[in-house]
Amino acid sequence: MSKTPENQPSDAEKPSSVPSDTINDAQVDERDRSNRDAIALPFHVAGSGTLDRLIDTARDYAKATTAEDTDKAYAADWKHFARWCRLKGTDPLPLSTEMIGLYLTDLAAPTNGSPALSVSTIDRRLSGLAWNYAQRGFTLDRKDRHIATVLAGIKRKHARPPVQKEAILPEDILAMIGTLGFDLRGLRDRAILLIGYAGWLRRSEIVSLDVGKDDTPDSGGWIEILEESAVLTLNAKTGWREVEISRGSSEQTCPVHALEQWLHFAKIDFGPVFTRTSRDGKKALDTRLSDKHVARLIKSTVLKSDIRAELPEKERIALFSGHSLRAGLASSAEVDERYVQKQLGHSSAEMTRRYQRRRDRFRVNLTKAAGL
Structure with a gap:
């Protein structure tokens, strides 16, 4: 039987490989060098202790x-482009739009036999290069003809509809939490799934939560548990927003109750909400998940x-990801679309519709409304 995520070591137990650490260190070094180059004193200004401290803060x-x-x-994008240039x-x-156009062409139609990249990946690579050049x-x-015309042709010839992960539906989330135990690790993971599902949260938003405001420097928000609900204040991709998660009809499936149980038995009253546990699953550690x-x-x-038990194991794994939680409630909640949009924190209804995997597309019949 192939190795699956369920028999892989937990986040606390998973060893870090040397090559991965080396790559990450190189990427961090590259980022730091870019910041050092971008933020510096003008040549005609003499340095001082006060100015040096301001430079460090600005960086x-x-x-x-x-x-x-x-x-x-972005650091990996620059490294790949620099190697391609060599x-x-x-x-x-210096910057050459002609060479960047050729680079994009090679990504879409490689000459060395390597697989072609998707249009979305190529577009993201270009954004990474734009950021890196800006730091230098x-x-x-992007509107330069050597880039714009090539990219437009790539999109026209190779663009495909986005591949979406399956939404986790109500019956699915119940089946998933039913597989978890009631030890400390099980309580934590149950709270993660239920809070993520009921709050329509990104996985980064879930793990970035602190118990209180400003508990840690890397906090992405905090929680407030009230009698009827839990209020999450999140520093999300689109800015600060509040997410209210109401209590459920049963303690077994209530996300707020699951959160309270985890915090109580893990004895967490400060710092990250979701932390690693000891190998035996009996003690909560200080490290954020x-x-x-x-x-x-x-x-x-x-x-x-x-x-989806009818599918092979590999296909089942590929169908679901962190975004499946976020898409789940958006696809299942029978409420007006504007409430879904507000909860997800989207600026446009079109983005919200991407998350609604089985919405009623014809609830409003515009054809009849137009008199036809």
């Missing part, structure tokens, strides 16, 4: 403009339950 602010995962991706006998600096004092104009734990948890509980 910290500059680092906070993008998420760490985004920074790592293989072609050129250099990534260059402006990458990684958002990757949420993805692994979803896949492992799907496998342990009978969800």
Whole structure:
């Protein structure tokens, strides 16, 4: 039997491989070098202790403009482009829109036999290059004809509808939490699934929560448990927003009760809400969980339950991800679309509809309304 997420080590037990650490360190170093180059005193200004401290603070602010995962991706994009340039006998600096156009072409139709990248990945690679050039004092104009025309042709020829993960529906989430035990680790994972599902949260939002405001420097929000609900204040992708999660009809499936049980038995009253546990699952540690734990948890509980059991194991794993939680309630809640949009924190209804996997598309008949 192939190795699956359910028999892989937990986040607390999973060892870090040396190559992965080396790559991550290199990406962080690249990001730090970019910040050091971008934030500095003008040549004609003499340095001082006060100015040096301001520069350090400014660099910290500059680092906070993008998420760490985004920074790592942008660093990897630059590394890949720089290597491609070396293989072609050129250099990534100074900026050459002609070479970038050829690079995009090679990503879409590789000449070395490697698989072609998707249009969305190519577009993201271009965004990474634009960011990296900006840190080095260059402006990458995406509308330049050497880039815009090539990218438009790639999109026209290779674009495909986005591949969406399956939504986790009410019967699915009940089956998933039914696979969890009632030890400390089980209480934690049950709270993660129910809070993530009821709050329509991203996996990064789930693990970034603190018990109180400003408990930790890396906090992404905090919780307030009230008599009828829990209120989550989140620093999300679109800015600060509040998410209210009401109590359920049964303690067994109530997300607020599950959260209270985890916090009580784990004895957590400060700092990260969701932390790692000891190997025996009997003690909560201080370390915040990684958002990757949420993805692994979803896949492992799907496998342990009978969800889509008619499919091979590999296909079942591939169907679900962290976004499946967020899409689940959006697809199941029988409420006006504007309430779903507000809860998800979307600026447009079109984005919300991407999460509604089985919405009633013809609830409003515009054809009849137009008199036809």
